[in-house]
Amino acid sequence: MARSSRGEERGDREPRPIGDVLRGMRTAGPLGPGLALGHLVRRWEELAGEELAGHTAPAALSGGTLIVRADSSGWAARTRFVAGELQRAAERVVGRGVVRSVRVVVGDA
Numbered sequence: 577m578a579r580s581s582r583g584e585e586r587g588d589r590e591p592r593p594i595g596d597v598l599r600g601m602r603t604a605g606p607l608g609p610g611l612a613l614g615h616l617v618r619r620w621e622e623l624a625g626e627e628l629a630g631h632t633a634p635a636a637l638s639g640g641t642l643i644v645r646a647d648s649s650g651w652a653a654r655t656r657f658v659a660g661e662l663q664r665a666a667e668r669v670v671g672r673g674v675v676r677s678v679r680v681v682v683g684d685a
Contacts, residue, residue, distance in 0.1 A: 612670040613637040623665040628655065632680075640676035642666055648682065655680045 621629040631651040646652035666675040
């Protein structure tokens with residue numbers, strides 16, 4: 577049997593706290609990557625900064641890799657330079673382990 581956050585045993589059919597359900601949806605199942613990407617898109621300017629966000633956007637989240645689209649090779653290079661910071665910022669928004677790496681592409685690629 578599963579244990580609740582308070583250490584009590586509970587069956588699979590017992591209610592779970594809504595926070596647990598929503599966190600699970602962000603990381604598991606077919607909705608997970610889409611929900612996480614949506615959070616990142618909505619908060620991109622906050623995560624990337626106004627200037628970088630004006631030339632880049634989160635394009636996809638697949639297998640733990642956040643794909644960021646840049647509008648030129650210069651902005652792609654700048655984004656690659658701060659990819660580690662973007663990955664850590666993304667983790668703060670969508671949870672640890674959801675975004676494990678950042679890949680930058682130019683244009684619609």
